[in-house]
Amino acid sequence: MVRRIYVVRHCEAEGQPREARLTDKGVQQAAELAEFFSKIEINRIVSSPFVRTVHSVNSIAELKQIEVETDERLSERILSTKVLEDWLEKLQATYNDLDLKFDGGESTREAMARVVSVVEEVLNGEVENTIIVTHGNLMSLLLKNYQSDFGFEQWQKLSNPDVFLLEFDENEVLLKRLWQDKEVIVASHDISKTRKN
Structure with missing residues (x-):
């Protein structure tokens, strides 16, 4: 069974704290995200508990x-x-x-491990199509796990919001960017790579 995980970066927010809400523009972006996903089958949504991430997908x-x-x-x-x-x-x-690592912080490897563990749990579940909602840096580290050259420059080019698809078929994973200026694009980041166990 093919499993699809849509990795979503939250919409524009007022700041960085957990309680930071979406800006007026972010609220409009959330409506655009809902429209974007309106014709895509989704069975499950898992989000960071931060206000801006949850509010980005409430309409979906x-x-x-x-x-x-x-x-x-x-x-x-x-x-x-x-x-x-x-x-x-x-x-x-x-x-x-x-x-x-810096004082009180996480290394890339540590942060990557925790976000990948969410993906692995989703893949071990029963549903086919899941949205995972997170933040820019963590999103980039998840993508880096499956495409090793995804780095700092690619992180800088992420938008608010942003949407990538991870499509798992047996031991292969395809990574594709779906969101750019609100248009579906032919992905330039397509890969086929053995999943990390």
Whole structure:
């Protein structure tokens, strides 16, 4: 059975805290996301518990008449618990050194492991089509797990919202970007690669 996981980055938000809500533009983007998914079969939605991620897919959940499940493992990666003036440079370094860590933060490898564990649980379940809603950095690390050259530059090019498809068929996975300027595009990131066990 082919399993499809739609990895969604949240819509535009007012800030970074867990409680940050969507901006007016983000609310409109959430409506556009619902329209985007209106003709796509969805059986399950699993989201980061952050307000901005849940609110990004509430309309999809209502349309599909399914509940949004929340999972802490989809929360944004913590780069450091201290303020880093050069955080962008430090973030870039973590794409090259997967074990690099800063005070109170997670390494790329650690953050990747927790988001991949959500995907593996979904794949071991019964449903065919799942939406996973998360944050930009964590999304990029999930995609990097299946396409190793997905890195800092690709993270910078992600949009709010963004949608990628991970399609699993036996031991093969196809990665495809579906969202760009609200249009479905022919993916330039198609891969066929043996799934990591």
